Amino acid sequence: MSYTGPLFPNIAASSRSLTVGDYPGSSFRSQNGAEVRVQYGNRRVGTELTFSFDNITDANAALIHDHYNDCRGTLGVFGVDRASLTQQGNPGFHDGTTPLSTNNRFSAAPWGLRYRYAEPPQFTSIKPGRMSVTVKLTGVLDA
Amino acid sequence: MTYYSGKNGTLTYNGSSVAKVSNWSFSSSVDTLETTAISDSERSYVPGLRQATGSATIFYYDDAPKPLLERIIGTSAISESDILSLKLGWGSKYVQGNVIITSGELNCAVGEVMQATVQFQFTGAVTGVSL
Numbered sequence: 012m013s014y015t016g017p018l019f020p021n022i023a024a025s026s027r028s029l030t031v032g033d034y035p036g037s038s039f040r041s042q043n044g045a046e047v048r049v050q051y052g053n054r055r056v057g058t059e060l061t062f063s064f065d066n067i068t069d070a071n072a073a074l075i076h077d078h079y080n081d082c083r084g085t086l087g088v089f090g091v092d093r094a095s096l097t098q099q100g101n102p103g104f105h106d107g108t109t110p111l112s113t114n115n116r117f118s119a120a121p122w123g124l125r126y127r128y129a130e131p132p133q134f135t136s137i138k139p140g141r142m143s144v145t146v147k148l149t150g151v152l153d154a
Numbered sequence: 155m156t157y158y159s160g161k162n163g164t165l166t167y168n169g170s171s172v173a174k175v176s177n178w179s180f181s182s183s184v185d186t187l188e189t190t191a192i193s194d195s196e197r198s199y200v201p202g203l204r205q206a207t208g209s210a211t212i213f214y215y216d217d218a219p220k221p222l223l224e225r226i227i228g229t230s231a232i233s234e235s236d237i238l239s240l241k242l243g244w245g246s247k248y249v250q251g252n253v254i255i256t257s258g259e260l261n262c263a264v265g266e267v268m269q270a271t272v273q274f275q276f277t278g279a280v281t282g283v284s285l
Binding site: 023026 | 190192
């Protein structure tokens with residue numbers, strides 16, 4: 012069981028990118044070219060979420076910074092539930108109504124997927140009071 | 155009520171008046187920083203950084219444009235001492251600030267009075283304004 016940090020702060024992102032993972036498995040190619048694929052698990056892994064928060068206030072940037080710290084950097088895992096940043100913008104893809112709904116495609120809660128920081132977030136000072144932040148998360152099966 | 159025209163215009167640098175000014179212009183603009191979120195249907199912005207630029211055309215009468223031109227045309231390196239205090243005036247009104255001369259142009263043509271054109275970039279906020 013990994014260390015669990017607090018939920019990601021509820022800040023609307025400027026852009027969001029999801030790279031869905033794949034089911035673990037291997038493929039074997041015989042000498043005649045035929046391919047056999049073997050699936051090892053029934054839960055998808057390797058999901059990546061990238062957010063950019065453009066020109067947000069210093070206070071919101073501080074929330075992300077402190078969340079990263081509270082998660083002990085890239086160590087801790089955390090959830091992305093309905094109250095977080097994934098509910099916004101694409102309700103047909105991710106409705107966020109119930110945490111375990113199969114329509115929560117960003118959080119993928121039915122598979123026990125949680126996130127951790129793939130790398131330290133990057134903070135860029137824009138002007139006094141405004142910063143831009145880039146956050147990259149990677150999905151972790153933690154159940 | 156008073157109209158202003160070119161007759162009322164003045165150009166002053168470091169406290170000294172520049173003679174034979176044909177025209178000057180001043181422009182100020184503000185960058186916008188986009189704050190649109192993925193859940194929004196309308197773009198939103200907050201004010202970003204402000205800047206001001208200007209230009210002036212001066213008849214080459216005696217050494218009238220020399221103090222401005224030698225800030226950019228010369229054999230020595232440009233330094234921070236080349237930042238000028240410039241005042242663009244009309245009547246009792248004015249815009250004043252510190253500027254860097256960013257370009258200088260000399261124009262000499264048959265049948266025309268020789269002119270010099272300089273463009274300048276304000277650095278920092280304007281230090282005085284009366285509109």
